[in-house]
Amino acid sequence: MTHSGLYPKFPVLLVDDEVEWLESFSFTLEYQAGITHVMTCSQSHEVMALLKEQPFSLVILDMTMPPPTGEQLLPLITAEYPDVPVVVLSGLNQLDTAVNCMKLGATDYYTKTTEISHLMTGLKRILTEQDLRRELQTLKSGLLSYGLNHPDVFEEIVTRSPMMISVFKYLEAVACSCEPILIVGESGSGKELIAKAVHRLSCPDAPWVAVNVAGLDDTAFSDTLFGHVRGAFTGADKPREGMIAKAAGGVLFLDEIGDLSLQSQVKLLRLLQEKEYFALGSDAPRQVEARIICATNCDLAGKQQSGAFRKDLYYRLCSHQVVLPPLRERSEDLPLLLTHFLEQAADQLNKEVPTYPPQLPVLLSTYHFPGNIRELRGMVYDALSQHRQGILSMDVFRQAIAIDESDKNAPTSCPITGRVMFPEQLPTLDEVAGQLVDEAMKRSQGNQSIASKLLGISQPALSRRLKKSSESCA
Template identity: 60%
Template sequence: MTMNLYPSFGLLLVDDEPSFLRSLSIALERSGGITHIHRCQESREVMGILARENIGLVTLDLTMPHLSGERLLKRIVEEHPDIGVIVISGLNQVETAVNCIKLGAFDYFVKTDEEGRLIEGVKRAIHLQELRRENQELRKRFLNDTLEHPEAFAHIVTGDKGMRSVFQYLESVAPTNQPILVSGESGVGKELIARAAHTLSGRQGPLVCVNVAGLDDNVFADTLFGHQRGAFTGAEQARAGMIEQAADGTLFLDEIGDLSMASQVKLLRLLQEGEYYPLGSDRPKRMRARVVVATHQDLGEKQRAGEFRKDLYYRLRTHQVHIPPLRQRKSDIPLLLEHFLSEAAEELGKDKPTYPPELTVLLANYGFPGNVRELRAMAFDAISVHKARTLSMDVFKRTIHQTNQDAGTDLAVERTVFAADESLPTLHEVTDLLVHEAMRRAEGNQSIASRLLGISQPALSKRLKKMRTS
């Protein structure tokens, strides 16, 4: 299996000292997880390499024979302005450093500087280059309204423009190594988005899914990090954690909002350091998986309430995708209904039935607290009891009625309906407005409109006649 290179673009190390190039390469790979490295000892070959390879960042020595680092820096900035340059020099001179920054260098380091500081500088430059490339990709996709890989979203049934924007954003951020936070209500399909992100990343490893809700700190650590033999009572043999199982792939952590504070600290360290210790081991392992997390909770609100770490929250939301609820993309309801009816009929060994046109009107006026998952359950329930040629609406009506009854107390939540600086309409005017709105939403269907108003159909019919004659 081929190991995925990080970052997605190449890092070119330029220095005429082979020993320095070798030691820097090893340090970047061991301490920074940076594996997409090119090395060059001859400064005259650099421009040719930049023309041939997908290079995003260059580390450049200043004092080299033939073509000096300063002259090379000028050429790179002029001919390849999208490539970042870090100068690494043996000269500890403020004037030289300032001049390099003025010429366009991203940063300046002295070779005798602490190795950790240099590696952090390279990682920081890689992150900024990734953000720059993502912004360029986003602009291109939104301006052209294109999807480069629509096949990655083939398993997601939608025609909604908001969802298309989500797909375009995912295409832009999927190749990077940064975490993705997927938010949205329960049942909107967050795991499907995680699968699409994994497919788009091009990673050769598997997608490993873990629901972290209800895991205490010890179970969370053992699940993710694994353990050595004898790490605790009952650990008779070593076990690889989910991070190791997801090597060169994607680790999907669902319900991340339910993590305890202690487990949040462990996850933060994993994301910051890129390494972890299996339980019972004193030798660190490098994380080779991309992390995608999901939650139905408002992490921003939990963070303000002190229930979620601020540093972890901001690290997770480097790339954030919000999936709109089904009630905000009602044009998807007919598409999803067709899909689930076909799926249910095939699974249950029945012919797919036709359904009355007013069914989609009924569903469009329902809030779907369970979102796509709830619509799927409705469709399967309806097919399971279906016997006639036309699908009955009874299952759908019964579910909607029961949900509305259960949520009856929630409907009394105070809402601002009338403007404070305007006079109140009369009761008669309000009634007429409600009837008009209900009939509009029901597309003229009195049975559905009466359900929306909470009255009987004869009562609505009587009201409509009175409105026409008045």
């Protein structure tokens, strides 16, 4: 999808000396295949100059023209622009001509009497393959280079995490693709921000439409996405434009995709595969002209194995998949996010931005954050709303963490998933206790108050252990 909503990103060049045919075939490409980015050329001697001026996705070349003929142009194009596929579309149905064209480098050969659906399918296949080749090339060069090509696109996402930078590079590589993107991440990890970054990368001036599909039954899902015509059902007094139509040329973001009913999953699969849909009450197909991005916090692989999510839809959505790391795996981002949310909250609450104690990021790094960035934001806003003067108190954060960790269903920051493995010769209790204390002090960056909470003992008890350890080493 280009900034103007044209497909493909680079134009398809039609070469034929019949101007009326060029106009007619351009119309056919748009309404039969959704190919809207077309350039025509009726003067064959201009073709090589056009190819030199700008990149093209595909050249569709007629054979019988005044010199240079298509047969003369074909080897020139394939020699100078080997990455541009050339499809020969001739009025002659001659086997020897077709074989010769393929030898000269043509990607495919059709006659103008070929059934239109067969021709359109072939052209769409070639364009898809071209997109994938270009995308792979971009991905390789992007992941091997340092830095981002469009860092401004990701300004709303506060991070310095290498894992997030890798996600950004991947998004830059796949932004030009027309395939759907699946964003997977825990609740509150920033999936919609990632989807908006794709929108800014691929079509910033085009529409952005977001739909949360959780809780939508099949009828509501169909009506919301596809719209309806007048009289489609009782109460449909006037037509309604669906969200797909509203997102034309831009991005349609479907959140909570893992909660879709099986009936709705079938309709979404058809939408992605056929690139067309039907408004409720209509039998006229409409072309999909929006980039579709889906997001979920569900384990779709697990759901498809249990039968709750269609396997074919799962594999279709996995063309481009982004897995967002949870906040607990991005501890280096905590100081940045704290500062960001404090400034944001101070602006909304009309307060000065306070200084926070240096131990606060350390305390937060020991917490598992089941609600991720959204939960941290709530903590910061709550703390600042209660703040009066001086350094920001850590009490609100301590209380929030203590309340959550008192929940028996809440996971710990480091869950024990099995029995601890011991060496053949068991360590003594003092040795094990010493290692636990060392690890707690390491995680708390030397803060005894935080380390004692990690160990489940009082701070004086920890101080005594540390003092005893230092004396024994003296």
